[in-house]
Amino acid sequence: MTAAATVTLSIHSHLVYDYAEPTDILVQVEAAHRADQVPHAPELWLTPVTHFTRVPGHDEVGERVWLRTEGRMALDYKARMAITRPAIDLAALPGTDPRLLPGEVIDYLMPSRFCPSDRFVEFVSSEFADLSGGACVAALRDWVAGSMTYVPGVSHAGTCATDTFVQRQGVCRDYAHLLISLLRAASIPARYASVYAPDVTPPDFHAVAEVFVDGAWHLVDATGMANASDIALIGVGRDAADIPFLSSFGQATFVEQFVTVERFS
Structure with a gap:
């Protein structure tokens, strides 16, 4: 095992969907907080929703978010992740x-x-x-x-x-x-x-x-x-x-999406 150096990533994910009727949505886009990866200044921005609840991810890894919304939903997640994970043979x-x-x-x-x-x-x-x-x-x-x-x-x-x-x-x-x-x-x-x-x-x-x-x-x-x-x-x-990044429990129309991940120094 090689000693771990810390790598910092700048992450941005952006999702936009349209919902013709009030719809429940389960989202998992935020990087998990663990001993080997720590988020700095994470931000989750959403257009107004009528319900927002955090629940554990599968096997308690990360978190999912329950939302309920109607019309256009835009979501932006941004974070800087400090990752310290040793290289393993x-x-x-x-x-x-x-x-x-x-x-x-x-x-x-x-x-x-x-x-x-x-x-x-x-x-x-x-x-x-x-x-x-x-x-x-x-x-x-x-x-x-x-x-x-x-x-x-x-x-x-x-x-x-x-x-x-x-x-x-x-x-x-x-x-x-x-x-x-x-x-x-x-x-x-x-x-x-x-x-x-x-x-x-x-x-x-x-x-x-x-x-x-x-x-x-x-x-x-x-x-x-x-x-x-x-x-x-x-x-x-x-x-x-x-573990889909977004599950819609009703009809959804895709509008746009992008993900950017860059090493930050």
């Missing part, structure tokens, strides 16, 4: 037998909506049988990175890891779902992480995997666009269904 981390895992990570061994890991057990067993722990994580990350091509527009909201395995194309969400599925098939707990990262092209909310190895969670990006040392974690879940 994943390949050197030992594995843990499933029976010895803590109870709170067991769900992340199981198949989920976009990560049907049970369909990949035979493939992982045949191609990566001699690997375990961090060495297996690194090998699966490298396999996904080498087998996939980053192509926007070829996948959609219903695309799951089996589709991506066949197409070998997709965006960050697809890379994350495939890697998570392969990791779970190897009996390694893995979850989906929504993040901000400075070198994502095109700039947007980014998705990576988070894997539980040697008693801790570690961020892993198979696209190669983000490093754990400069990722700002927003929230986690079994897959993308658990």
Whole structure:
């Protein structure tokens, strides 16, 4: 493990949607406050709403916000995040037998909506049988990175890891779902992480995997666009269904959206 240097990110996300009727909305766009990432002067600006309540994020990582609004809703989130996360040599981390895992990570061994890991057990067993722990994580990350091509527009909201395995194309969400599925098939707990990262092209909310190895969670990006040392974690879940940045419980019309993330010095 390399000593951690502090990286500061300047984050700005901007969302605008129209709602023809009063609508409940669940938003998760704010970077989580944790020991390894601390927000400075965070701001969440909204057009007037009739309801605003904060609730915990999945696994108590970050916060979600319940809103109720009608008409045009504009949201701006800005923060400077100080990230102090040591560089880890994943390949050197030992594995843990499933029976010895803590109870709170067991769900992340199981198949989920976009990560049907049970369909990949035979493939992982045949191609990566001699690997375990961090060495297996690194090998699966490298396999996904080498087998996939980053192509926007070829996948959609219903695309799951089996589709991506066949197409070998997709965006960050697809890379994350495939890697998570392969990791779970190897009996390694893995979850989906929504993040901000400075070198994502095109700039947007980014998705990576988070894997539980040697008693801790570690961020892993198979696209190669983000490093754990400069990722700002927003929230986690079994897959993308658990942590959309915005869920509308009624009809919504998209107007505009952008995300900017820059290293600040």
